[in-house]
Amino acid sequence: MTRVRLPPFQRFLDAHHDDVARFLVASVGRHDADDAFQETFLAALRAYPRLRPDSNLRAWVLTIAHRKALDVHRARRRNPVPVAQVAERAAAAAPDGPADHWERVRALPARQREVLTLRYAADLTHAEIARALGCSEQAARRAAADGLKTLRKELSDVPVTA
């Protein structure tokens, strides 16, 4: 029997950097995504040698990214952004254009924001999301539906299906 082995970390990083970057840009915006990305993979690397080789590596690293995003949101609540930086952030976010729905997602209640970013920016299943958030799958589905409902009020073209 061939034992499953962890790939060398660099291969794991290469395989998932796009997914993690997309998730973090959606979840915290471009301005904070860089730091959160580095913190995510450094935390992953620290835990990596002790990880079970048969782990779902993609869901694992996105769960870490989710926690790092949470840190960013908590820090923002503690330290509201000074006015000067608001303009700077708007400029940094400019490439996304005015149609960046993720900015609206970021303004949703925390649980809805978390579920929608994990579902639509990270493409995790509701079961994986429930595990990442420590809630039931049903609660994850409900938060997604609630979030989409709010978004639909604001926008006409967000897909209805969860």
Added chain:
Amino acid sequence: MSLSPPDLRPGEAAALAARTAARAADEGVAEIAYTRVDSPLGALVAFATARGVARIGYELEDGGLDDILDDVALRLSPAIVEAPRRLDPLRRELDEYFEGRRRDFEIDVDWALTGGGFRRRVLQECARIPFGATSTYREIAGAAGSPKAFRAAGNALGSNPLPIVVPCHRVLASGGGLGGYTGGLERKRTLLTIEGGMLAV
């Protein structure tokens, strides 16, 4: 427009990953750093731990980067990142060596992949053969404590994890033949020619 993942700029995530890998190596979070090094003998892949350079591979002969990477991950640790800067001292010394401006390597070496006992003694004896000189499998076996074990000495040198830096190319067959070489005999000949130590072979 729908709720689709945000677009990334081309190369954006890869650049972020490279910065993260460099930081992981600098801060000691990664146990091993590696990089490719170009040389007149073809592409090399080099790995370093906190102790020093642990593995140098001829990329083509050793099954390609992926095989070497898997082997080091299996035998040392999977906490490996590509961090070229960490290998700059080795790169510099190799460049100087191939340009004829360096005779001895001064970088620190991690012997972790050399095995133990006789194998390691053979490789450490081999490391003492000076630039431009050569030895034989029999002599090396003797210096390592078992004059009769010249075949085992040959095997130990054949599995040298640090070719060029641990100069197994300086060990020849007792009859004056070239013997073997991990990177192929053509490379052994080239290295001996660089060092001017090529005997009538």
